[in-house]
Amino acid sequence: MTRYVATGWRLSLIQRISRRSVHQIKTPPDNAPTLNENDQWLDQLGHVPENNIPTTIKNPYKAFNPAKEIDYKVVETLGKYGNDVKLSSSLANFSSTNYLKQFNSHHHRQGYRQSNFQDTKIIHCKSGAGGDGCISFFRDANTRVGPPDGGDGGQGGSVYIQAVKGLNSLTKLKSLYVAPSGLAGQAEQLDGARGKDILIKVPVGSTIRWCLDPKVVKNTISELTGENVNLDATSMSLKDMLQQQQILLECMKTSSPGSPFNIKLSRDLEVIEDALKTWLFKDKSLEYHIEKQWFIDFNKKMKQYDRSLVFEERKKDVFPLYGIDLDTDTAGAIKLLEGGKGGLGNMHFLTSLIRNPRFAKRGRPGLEGWFLIELKIIADIGLIGFPNAGKSTILNKISNAKPRIGHWEFTTLTPSIGTVAPVLATDAGYDDTTFTVADIPGIVKDAHLDRGMGLEFLKHIERSKCWCFVLSLDNKDPLQDFETLINEVGGLQKVQEKEVLVVANKADLTGSPESVVRYERLAQFCQEQNWDILPISALENHNLDLLTHKMKQHVTDV
Ligand SMILES: Nc1nc2c(ncn2[C@@H]2O[C@H](COP(=O)(O)OP(=O)(O)OP(=O)(O)O)[C@@H](O)[C@H]2O)c(=O)[nH]1
Secondary structure, eight states, rough: OHHHHHHHHHHHHHHHHHHHHHHHTTOOOOOSHHHHHHHHHHHHHHHHHHHOOOOOOTTTTSSEOOOOOOOOOEEEESSSSSSEEEEEEEGGGGGOHHHHHHHOOOTHHHHHHSSSSOOOOEEEEEOOOOOOOOOBBBSSSSSSOOOOOOOOOOOOOOOOEEEETTOOSSSSOOSEEEOOOOOBBBTTTTTTOOOOOOEEETTTTTTEEOOOOHHHHHHHHHHHHHHHOOOTTTHHHHHHHHHHHHHEEEEOOOOSSSSEHHHHHHOOHHHHHHGGEEEEESSSSOOOOOOOHHHHHHHHHHHHHHHHHHHHHHHSSEETTTOEEEEEEOSSSSSEEOOOOOOGGGGGGGGSOOEEEEEEEOOOOOOOOEEEEEEOOOSSSEEOOOSSSSHHHHHHHHHSSOOOOOOOOOOOOOEEEEOOOOOOOTTTTEEEOOEEEEOOOOOTTGGGGGTTTGGGGGGGGTOSSSEEEEEETTTTHHHHHHHHHHHHHOOOOOOOOSSSEEEEEEGGGGSSSHHHHHHHHHHHHHHHOOOEEEOOBBBTTTTTHHHHHHHHHHHHOO
């Protein structure tokens, strides 16, 4: 036993000694580009035409639907081909009143904040910088300074976003996402490790738009009003202020049918102007180098390398002006911000003229940006009605959702969505396909002026195929209620674009002859519009089966 241990100890000692001797007789690195290869590479850089920026740039986001058209004006056309433009557009397009109000207030729409539901979020994202190239020379017992063997810096981490099924709120999103930088290159031709990429998961039905830092927007507003404005108290005028304030944006034309322009995300473009800033030096300083003609010539050639690097970045560092609509679960993740490229190690700079390159390239900086994410729930049917009409009761009875019900107005402060699974007997057997119904907070007269809960929640039923208007027969004039609702949601024409189902709820309370007359007037109006109407009592379960069958017909009808 003892002998065993001793042998083990002796072996490891031998290993250590032999390792040291291997170190002493190590051969110079052989993965590094050779002097000839470096010479050729530099020569070829010198032949890249001065203006190497092509006229059209492929839009990396071509495959995705645009989120929302916005108003803009081209104020200046730049560049040789006129593809670079300066746009002016209203600040409101690059911020969110809804978000700003939450950002500033601790009591805004209490229930809305108390709940787990969040449908607007601004995220701040940063991609990682590239690692610096390494300055190192091969060394062993016999060679004091050998050929350069500094490896390249690693690529910085990128930020990705992906729409996934099964999520239904933005609550879990963080405010800040920072991808790590790439590590610096090392001696012995070792490249630095890449920074890890970050993947942000959002629910299907989210839209994502480039926006401004909310702090900047808040300061702008404060400057405009000359005071530290309480955004919540000025909610009405806040919207107008953002609308009136114009901002200038640098964009590029795109050839894709989605957004006509891409917003340029700014990475440091200084390198084109001042290539010297891209170098790292060791032993001998920048001052030493810039006096040497060989370095001046070499730096001039390397400028072409910087140009091609910046050109590659220009192709990727963009975001569509109209944003992206993640209305289906995307096959893969979308890159929002690309990490910086790692800098070249000094092994690339051994040439016939430079034997001791005591310099390497710095890594490229990362990108930074703010993005506004808005969730639009995708439900087949959207329930629209005045507060207290009975929408939550209906959803409660017909679906698996359990929204709050109360006899006071605005019990529903956040949208809820339920799945309805009626089993229908058809000629082909039983049809058990399901559909989804969304309940949103009640709409009141002048909701478009931000009264009540405003119209903020309407976006959740924007994409619903069918709108189901819920009216209370207990109200004085249900027809007038209906007309008010139609106006608030955008007018008759807009409603006519949808499948419409009208539900006259609380039919259990209609004992009097007047209430029958009220219902008949409503039914008459629906008939003129060719809309289906159904009296029900959600409380007493009257006509609920018929309601789900009708709903299903509206969802499945072509
Ligand atoms: N009599 C009677 N009462 C009903 C009926 N349906 C709902 N109610 C009552 O009406 C009140 C409001 O119902 P909710 O389902 O919360 O109404 P809502 O439209 O979701 O209201 P908000 O959340 O304010 O938008 C509750 O007290 C319900 O019990 C019905 O068919 N008949």
